[in-house]
Amino acid sequence: MLIRPRRDDDLTACADLVREVHAADRYPRYLPADLTSFLSPASLHGIWVAELDGQIAGHIALVPRSVPAAMELAAGALGRREDQLAVVARLFVAPLARGHGAGRLLLDAAAAEAAARGLWPILDVDTELAAAIALYESRGWTRAGTVTVTFRDGNTLTEHVYLGPRNTSRATDVP
Numbered sequence: 001m002l003i004r005p006r007r008d009d010d011l012t013a014c015a016d017l018v019r020e021v022h023a024a025d026r027y028p029r030y031l032p033a034d035l036t037s038f039l040s041p042a043s044l045h046g047i048w049v050a051e052l053d054g055q056i057a058g059h060i061a062l063v064p065r066s067v068p069a070a071m072e073l074a075a076g077a078l079g080r081r082e083d084q085l086a087v088v089a090r091l092f093v094a095p096l097a098r099g100h101g102a103g104r105l106l107l108d109a110a111a112a113e114a115a116a117r118g119l120w121p122i123l124d125v126d127t128e129l130a131a132a133i134a135l136y137e138s139r140g141w142t143r144a145g146t147v148t149v150t151f152r153d154g155n156t157l158t159e160h161v162y163l164g165p166r167n168t169s170r171a172t173d174v175p
Contacts, residue, residue, distance in 0.1 A: 057097035121164030140165030
């Protein structure tokens with residue numbers, strides 16, 4: 001399993017993969033019509049893919065912000081300002097590639113990048129994604145609480161907010 005920065009020429013394979021994951025797992029719950037924007041947030045700390053046998057098998061991004069309720073909950077739980085956090089986002093792994101460590105490696109890569117930037121990694125996850133939640137908890141992430149997000153179109157999503165493990169963040173020593 002190879003984890004590397006995502007390249008522009010990976011975008012089509014990543015869009016195909018997110019459609020496949022959505023069909024299998026309902027992630028993301030509401031599949032956006034514009035997958036290019038979904039996969040390429042305007043503001044990024046980093047973005048990576050997992051390759052298995054030369055094929056894109058997973059994806060993750062590290063971004064500065066999530067929904068306001070998740071940011072507020074995480075910042076309060078950590079006693080930090082929101083600008084001291086980095087958000088793990090857009091993590092998905094091909095159903096046929098699961099069990100090879102892609103999710104774990106991608107998650108660890110994003111958390112390490114957050115730490116290298118002096119930021120504390122956090123994430124928010126749909127409460128119905130049991131396999132993703134099991135991955136986060138197995139890697140030492142701690143649930144800070146739960147928020148409900150209401151989108152502009154009226155759809156809602158209930159998410160757990162997780163805090164990255166202390167040992168992955170150099171930000172632990174920063175008040």
